[in-house]
Amino acid sequence: MQRWSRTLIPTSKQAPGDAEAPSHILLARGGFIRRVAAGVYDYLPLAWRTLRKIEGIVRDELNAAGASELLLPAVAPMDLLELTGRADEYGDLLFSFTDRHNRDVYLGPTHEEVITDLARGTINSYKQLPLNLYQIQTKFRDEFRPRAGLLRCREFIMKDAYSFHMDVDGPGGLGEGYDAMYSAYENIFTRCGLDFSIVEAEAGPIGGSASHEFMVNCESGEDTILTCPATGYAANVEKCEIGERAAPSKGWFGGGPSGNLDKVHTPECPGIEEVCKFLKVKPRHMLKTVVFEVEEFAKIETKFVAGDGKISLRVSREQQVEEMLNGPDSGLYPHFRWVVAVVRGDHEVNEGKVRDLIGHNVVLAESKCAEAAGFSIGYVSPRAPVKTDHCFLLVDRDAAVGFDDNSGKPMFWVTGGDEQDYHVKHFNWGRDLGSDAATESADASGFVRVGDVRNAEAGDPSPRDAGATLEAHRGIEVGHIFKLGDKYSRAMDFAIMDEKQERRPVVMGCYGIGVSRTLAACVEMSHDENGIVWPMALAPYHVIITVMKADDANAIGVADNLAGELADAGFDVLIDDRDERAGVKFKDADLIGVPIRLTIGDRALAEDSVEFKLRADPGKGELVKMSGVVAACQKAAG
RNA sequence: CGGGGCGUAGCGCAGUUUGGUUAGCGCACUUGACUGGGGGUCAAGAGGUCGCAGGUUCGAAUCCUGUCGCCCCGACCA
Numbered sequence: 174m175q176r177w178s179r180t181l182i183p184t185s186k187q188a189p190g191d192a193e194a195p196s197h198i199l200l201a202r203g204g205f206i207r208r209v210a211a212g213v214y215d216y217l218p219l220a221w222r223t224l225r226k227i228e229g230i231v232r233d234e235l236n237a238a239g240a241s242e243l244l245l246p247a248v249a250p251m252d253l254l255e256l257t258g259r260a261d262e263y264g265d266l267l268f269s270f271t272d273r274h275n276r277d278v279y280l281g282p283t284h285e286e287v288i289t290d291l292a293r294g295t296i297n298s299y300k301q302l303p304l305n306l307y308q309i310q311t312k313f314r315d316e317f318r319p320r321a322g323l324l325r326c327r328e329f330i331m332k333d334a335y336s337f338h339m340d341v342d343g344p345g346g347l348g349e350g351y352d353a354m355y356s357a358y359e360n361i362f363t364r365c366g367l368d369f370s371i372v373e374a375e376a377g378p379i380g381g382s383a384s385h386e387f388m389v390n391c392e393s394g395e396d397t398i399l400t401c402p403a404t405g406y407a408a409n410v411e412k413c414e415i416g417e418r419a420a421p422s423k424g425w426f427g428g429g430p431s432g433n434l435d436k437v438h439t440p441e442c443p444g445i446e447e448v449c450k451f452l453k454v455k456p457r458h459m460l461k462t463v464v465f466e467v468e469e470f471a472k473i474e475t476k477f478v479a480g481d482g483k484i485s486l487r488v489s490r491e492q493q494v495e496e497m498l499n500g501p502d503s504g505l506y507p508h509f510r511w512v513v514a515v516v517r518g519d520h521e522v523n524e525g526k527v528r529d530l531i532g533h534n535v536v537l538a539e540s541k542c543a544e545a546a547g548f549s550i551g552y553v554s555p556r557a558p559v560k561t562d563h564c565f566l567l568v569d570r571d572a573a574v575g576f577d578d579n580s581g582k583p584m585f586w587v588t589g590g591d592e593q594d595y596h597v598k599h600f601n602w603g604r605d606l607g608s609d610a611a612t613e614s615a616d617a618s619g620f621v622r623v624g625d626v627r628n629a630e631a632g633d634p635s636p637r638d639a640g641a642t643l644e645a646h647r648g649i650e651v652g653h654i655f656k657l658g659d660k661y662s663r664a665m666d667f668a669i670m671d672e673k674q675e676r677r678p679v680v681m682g683c684y685g686i687g688v689s690r691t692l693a694a695c696v697e698m699s700h701d702e703n704g705i706v707w708p709m710a711l712a713p714y715h716v717i718i719t720v721m722k723a724d725d726a727n728a729i730g731v732a733d734n735l736a737g738e739l740a741d742a743g744f745d746v747l748i749d750d751r752d753e754r755a756g757v758k759f760k761d762a763d764l765i766g767v768p769i770r771l772t773i774g775d776r777a778l779a780e781d782s783v784e785f786k787l788r789a790d791p792g793k794g795e796l797v798k799m800s801g802v803v804a805a806c807q808k809a810a811g
Numbered sequence: 812c813g814g815g816g817c818g819u820a821g822c823g824c825a826g827u828u829u830g831g832u833u834a835g836c837g838c839a840c841u842u843g844a845c846u847g848g849g850g851g852u853c854a855a856g857a858g859g860u861c862g863c864a865g866g867u868u869c870g871a872a873u874c875c876u877g878u879c880g881c882c883c884c885g886a887c888c889a
Binding site for chain 2 (some may be wrong): 186187444518524550552760
C-alpha cells in the first residue's frame with residue numbers, strides 16, 4: 174500500500190498549453206508524466222507502475238511462448254549499422270555521436286544488428302535453433318516531429334524480440350515462431366484490457382514477407398485500417414488490397430472525348446483542392462498525377478573520383494544518372510528513372526503499390542530535380558511521360574477510364590496543363606496521350622500500365638469476398654511482428670551449418686511492442702471528461718481509499734487496516750491521506766483513473782461500512798459492510 | 812526540411828504595437844481563521860537573471876542583431 178502524501182502524484186487542473194491529445198493532457202494532468210525536452214518525458218511513479226504492469230504481462234506471455242529475456246546495450250558502434258546499410262537508411266532519425274576516441278556510436282532505435290552480432294558470435298549449430306530472445310529497453314529515435322506526448326516521442330520504452338531459425342517452413346521454422354508470437358501478442362493485448370485489431374501490414378522492401386500490426390482501436394489514432402466485415406480481413410491502409418472490379422465496358426482508356434481539349438488559366442492552383450474550387454469541378458473528375466523517382470537514381474549524390482592524384486573530379490548527379498541509363502553497365506539498373514502515377518483526384522497514391530507494380534523502390538521526386546527533367550510540378554498531366562525520357566506511366570484502374578458506364582457518357586477529366594498555372598479540361602486518354610495507350614498497357618514492355626495504385630478506402634470492394642465492401646477505422650499501432658527472412662543474417666554474414674553440412678544464412682523474425690505507447694494508447698481508448706479510466710490490469714493502483722478527514726486518527730486507522738486486508742488479497746492500494754477537501758480528492762481519484770474507490774467518512778463509518786464506487790460507473794456508489802469490502806473488490810476485479 | 816507561432820513565477824496567461832514608477836493576473840504553494848462529501852471563503856505572505864548573448868538608449872520584458880529552446884501545420888496528393 175502507498176500513501177498519497179508520501180509519494181509524488183502532482184495532479185493539476187491545467188495541462189501544459191501545448192498538449193492536445195487526450196492521453197497527453199490526462200497523463201500530464203494526472204501527474205504520470207512530465208516533459209523534459211521535445212519528445213522526452215519523465216515517467217513519474219504512477220506511470221512507472223503502469224509501465225511495469227504492461228512489462229509484467231509481456232514477460233509472462235513471452236516466457237510462456239519460450240522466449241528468453243536479455244538486455245542489450247543502448248549504445249552501439251556505428252560500424253554495426255553500416256554492415257546493413259541502415260546507418261544511411263535511418264539518417265537523421267538516429268541519435269549518434271562520437272566518443273572521446275573519436276569513434277562513431279549511436280543510441281539504439283532498434284536492435285537487429287546488435288542481436289545478430291551477438292547471435293553470430295554465439296550460435297554455430299543448427300541444434301541451437303530455433304531461438305527467441307527479447308529485451309525491454311529504452312529506445313531512441315530522433316523523430317522530426319515528436320507529438321502527442323507518449324504516442325510519438327524520441328525516447329520510449331519498447332519490447333523487442335528476435336527469433337532465429339534454420340528454415341522458413343516446417344518444425345522450428347520462422348513460420349512456426351511467427352505464429353507463436355502472433356498468439357502471444359493476442360494474449361498480451363487481451364490481458365492488458367485493450368480493444369484492439371490485428372491487421373496485415375506493409376512488409377516493406379523485403380518482398381513476400383508477412384507482417385502484422387496490432388492496433389488499439391481508437392478514432393484519434395494515426396493509422397487507418399480497413400476491414401472486411403464478411404471475412405474478417407483487416408489491413409493497414411498502406412497495405413490494403415482492393416477487390417477486383419469489372420473493367421470498363423469500352424476497355425481501359427476507351428471511349429471518345431467529352432469535348433475539345435480546353436486549356437484554362439489556373440493561377441496559383443497547384444493542389445487538387447485549389448483547382449476544384451477555382452474551376453468548380455469535383456475532385457473525382459480530376460486526374461491527380463504524382464511524380465516519383467526510382468530510388469536508385471534518387472539516392473545518388475555528387476561524388477568525387479580520383480583525378481590526377483592531386484585534384485579530385487566532381488561527378489554530378491546528372492552525369493551519374495546518364496551513365497546508369499545509357500552507359501555500358503546500364504543493364505544493371507532500372508531502364509527508367511521517373512514514374513508518374515495517376516489516380517482520381519479524390520484518391521490517394523499508395524507508394525507501396527507503385528513500388529510493387531514496377532518492381533523498384535520509389536521516392537517522391539524532389540521538386541527541383543523533377544522540374545529540371547521537364548515536369549511542371551503542380552501542373553503535371555498524364556501526357557508528361559510521353560515527352561520525358563526514361564519515364565514510366567502508372568494509371569490507377571479508376572483513372573484509366575474514358576467512358577462513364579454509370580451515366581453512359583464520356584468521362585469528363587480535368588488535369589494538369591504541363592505548364593505552370595495551367596490545367597486542361599476534357600482530357601481524353603485515347604486522343605491526348607499521343608499513343609495507343611490501350612495497346613501499350615497490354616504490352617509489358619510498354620511505358621504505360623494500369624493497376625491498383627491507390628489507397629483503399631471505405632466502400633471499396635473487399636479483396637476477400639466479392640460481395641462485401643471495406644470499412645475504415647482508426648488505430649494506434651502498439652505491436653508489430655515481422656518475418657525478416659535473411660536480410661540481416663546475410664548482410665552480417667551470419668550463416669551456420671545445417672544437418673546436411675551446408676552453410677546457410679539464418680532466418681530471422683522480429684517482434685516489437687511499444688510499451689510506453691501502449692500506456693498512452695490505453696488512455697486514448699479509455700477516458701471520459703473527468704479523466705482516465707484504467708482497465709484493472711494496467712491501473713497503477715487497483716483501489717484508492719479516500720479518507721475524508723485525514724486528521725482523524727480513527728479514520729486513518731480504519732483505512733490502514735482495510736488497505737492491509739486488500740493488499741493481502743493481492744490488490745495494489747493507494748490511500749489518499751492528504752488534508753484536502755472532498756471535492757479535490759474525488760476529482761483527483763477520477764483523474765488518475767483508479768478502478769475502485771473506497772470512501773471512508775463519518776456516515777459510512779457509523780454503519781461500519783465504506784462507500785464503494787467503480788470509476789467506470791456513474792453515480793455516487795453504495796455502502797458496503799467493512800467485512801464484505803475485500804469480497805466486493807474481488808468481484809469487481811473479476 | 813518548408814511555413815506559422817511561442818519563450819515573462821511550478822502550471823496557464825496578460826503586459827511588448829507606442830521604451831519610462833516597485834513587471835501583473837488566475838491556479839498551485841506557505842501561515843492563520845472560518846469551513847468540511849464533487850476542484851471552498853477571507854486575510855496575510857513567499858516566489859521572477861522577462862530564454863540567452865550582444866547592441867541602441869539617460870532608461871529595454873518592450874526597439875535592433877545574433878543565438879538557443881519549444882509548439883503547431885505541411886512535408887505522399889505538388
